[in-house]
Amino acid sequence: MDEEQDKLLPIANVGRIMKQILPPAAKISKEAKQTMQECATEFISFVTGEASDKCQKENRKTVNGDDICWALSSLGFDDYAEVIVRYLHKYREAEREKSANQHKSSSTDQDIEESNHKSSQPQQQIEAPNGIEFRVLDKGNSSSFKNPS
Amino acid sequence: MRQAGAYSGILSGGLSGKTGPHSLPLARIKKIMKKSGNDVKMISGEAPIVFSKACELFIEELTKRSWTMTIQGKRRTLHKEDVASAAIATDIFDFLVNLVSNSSHSMDNPVEIETTSK
Numbered sequence: 170m171d172e173e174q175d176k177l178l179p180i181a182n183v184g185r186i187m188k189q190i191l192p193p194a195a196k197i198s199k200e201a202k203q204t205m206q207e208c209a210t211e212f213i214s215f216v217t218g219e220a221s222d223k224c225q226k227e228n229r230k231t232v233n234g235d236d237i238c239w240a241l242s243s244l245g246f247d248d249y250a251e252v253i254v255r256y257l258h259k260y261r262e263a264e265r266e267k268s269a270n271q272h273k274s275s276s277t278d279q280d281i282e283e284s285n286h287k288s289s290q291p292q293q294q295i296e297a298p299n300g301i302e303f304r305v306l307d308k309g310n311s312s313s314f315k316n317p318s
Numbered sequence: 319m320r321q322a323g324a325y326s327g328i329l330s331g332g333l334s335g336k337t338g339p340h341s342l343p344l345a346r347i348k349k350i351m352k353k354s355g356n357d358v359k360m361i362s363g364e365a366p367i368v369f370s371k372a373c374e375l376f377i378e379e380l381t382k383r384s385w386t387m388t389i390q391g392k393r394r395t396l397h398k399e400d401v402a403s404a405a406i407a408t409d410i411f412d413f414l415v416n417l418v419s420n421s422s423h424s425m426d427n428p429v430e431i432e433t434t435s436k
Contacts, residue, residue, distance in 0.1 A: 182343070187377060196395040205381065212372075213354070233362035237369065
C-alpha cells in the first residue's frame with residue numbers, strides 16, 4: 170500500500186497546488202485529488218518518455234532540462250515550454266554564479282545559501298485567470314552574489 | 319507537507335541545495351522519471367527541478383479546466399468526474415483518457431494521511 174503511494178506525487182502537495190488556483194470557497198473531493206495525483210504522475214512519465222526517446226536517438230545518456238523543454242513543446246505543451254525555458258535559464262544562471270562564488274570566496278556557507286535562497290527562489294504566486302501566462306519574477310540575482318562586506 | 323528546508327540533501331536532490339524549496343519533492347519526481355519505462359539511464363540534476371515547475375503548471379491547468387466542469391454542473395465541489403471530463407475535452411490531455419476512465423484506486427483503500435470522509 171505504501172509502495173503504491175511511493176510511485177505517485179504526494180497527494181498533499183498536489184492538493185495544495187489545486188487549492189491555490191481555485192476560488193477560496195471551492196471544495197475538492199478526495200477522489201479528485203487522487204485522480205489529479207495520478208494524472209500529474211502520468212504527465213511526468215509521458216513527457217520523460219518523449220525526452221528519453223530523443224536522447225536515445227541522439228546517443229546521449231542523460232536527460233537534461235533542455236530535453237524536457239523540447240518534449241513539452243513536441244507534445245503540445247508549448248505554453249509550459251515557454252515558461253520552463255525561462256525558468257531553466259534563471260536556474261542555470263544561479264548555479265553558475267553560485268559555483269563562481271564558491272571558487273573564489275571563503276565566505277561561509279550560510280552567506281552563500283542566503284543569497285542563493287533569495288535570488289534563485291523561483292516560486293511565486295501564479296495567477297492566470299484565462300490563458301496560461303506566468304511571470305517568473307526576477308529576484309535580482311545578478312548582483313547579490315558578491316561577497317557581503 | 320513542507321519540505322524540510324531549502325537545503326535538505328534528500329529533498330533537493332543534492333548536498334549543495336541547488337535552489338529554493340519546490341512545490342513537489344524532487345526525489346519523488348526522479349523516481350517517477352526512472353520508472354517511466356523508457357530505459358531512462360541518467361537524469362541531470364536540473365530535470366526534476368524543471369518537472370517540479372512543469373507539473374505545477376499542469377496541475378493548475380487541469381484543475382482550472384476541471385473547475386469549469388464543476389461550475390457547469392452548478393456545484394462547488396470539484397469531483398473526480400470533473401477532472402475526467404476536463405481531460406477528455408482537452409486535446410493535449412489525450413494521454414490521460416485511459417487513466418481517468420479506468421481509475422481503479424477507488425477499489426482499494428490506499429493509505430492516506432487525510433481522514434476518509436464521504
